[in-house]
Amino acid sequence: MEQQRDIRLAVLIDADNIPYKNVKGIMAEIAKYGTPTFKRIYGDWTKPTVSGWKNILLENAITPIQQYSYTQGKNATDSAMIIEAMDILYSGKVDGFCIVSSDSDFTRLATRLREAGMKVFGIGEKKTPQPFIVACDKFIYIEILSNPDAETDTEEAAQPKPGKPKQKAVVDKVNKETLHLIASTISDLADENGWAFLGDVGNLVLKKQPNFDPRNFGFSKLTPLIQSHNQFEIDKRETDKAGIKLVYIRNKE
Numbered sequence: 001m002e003q004q005r006d007i008r009l010a011v012l013i014d015a016d017n018i019p020y021k022n023v024k025g026i027m028a029e030i031a032k033y034g035t036p037t038f039k040r041i042y043g044d045w046t047k048p049t050v051s052g053w054k055n056i057l058l059e060n061a062i063t064p065i066q067q068y069s070y071t072q073g074k075n076a077t078d079s080a081m082i083i084e085a086m087d088i089l090y091s092g093k094v095d096g097f098c099i100v101s102s103d104s105d106f107t108r109l110a111t112r113l114r115e116a117g118m119k120v121f122g123i124g125e126k127k128t129p130q131p132f133i134v135a136c137d138k139f140i141y142i143e144i145l146s147n148p149d150a151e152t153d154t155e156e157a158a159q160p161k162p163g164k165p166k167q168k169a170v171v172d173k174v175n176k177e178t179l180h181l182i183a184s185t186i187s188d189l190a191d192e193n194g195w196a197f198l199g200d201v202g203n204l205v206l207k208k209q210p211n212f213d214p215r216n217f218g219f220s221k222l223t224p225l226i227q228s229h230n231q232f233e234i235d236k237r238e239t240d241k242a243g244i245k246l247v248y249i250r251n252k253e
Contacts, residue, residue, distance in 0.1 A: 018102070
């Protein structure tokens with residue numbers, strides 16, 4: 001998968017939609033894609049229900065932005081985030097945004113930021129509506145960040161080590177639609193012999209389906225996911241650099 005570590009990111013978090021226990025994992029994930037230049041979280045901090053956020057915000061140097069709930073049942077946080085996102089966009093100080101929310105109200109914002117040439121990452125729960133997911137360049141589910149066992153292969157998760165309690169499964173099954181997505185992408189990129197570079201396959205799959213992530217299925221990387229299904233062939237090719245191999249894959253006939 002493509003990773004851009006040098007881009008400057010504005011991280012905007014909707015406190016009304018994100019549990020504070022997940023923030024550490026979220027910030028660690030964001031660091032894979034860029035440097036958080038702005039780190040802001042929006043909510044009504046006068047409510048006693050948000051008292052648990054204080055230490056988390058201090059530990060991660062996240063700036064809380066106060067937004068009063070003007071009318072009961074209405075979410076004023078969304079509007080505040082959208083306004084500040086546009087202010088940051090026009091400041092020219094970032095290369096991309098990370099919108100942390102499970103709210104579809106940010107769909108138009110994500111679309112507008114991408115139209116302006118920004119890279120947009122979304123992070124939210126699996127209940128996030130599809131329109132917001134597809135409006136992002138990449139969407140990551142919180143569930144795979146909050147579970148430390150998500151990076152183990154499915155077989156290991158199903159058969160935990162002796163003495164280790166079995167974790168509740170949070171991974172999805174690799175279904176026919178996912179296999180078809182991978183197979184069709186290989187065909188799109190294949191050379192005359194049917195081989196496609198795995199890195200290119202991963203990037204194109206992500207463009208087609210922004211919420212695709214091997215961790216959703218219990219695999220840390222795309223390679224072990226591919227290896228777990230016998231409908232694909234893998235060829236690891238030597239390079240001029242010692243210990244570095246390029247991975248190519250193709251569909252079995």
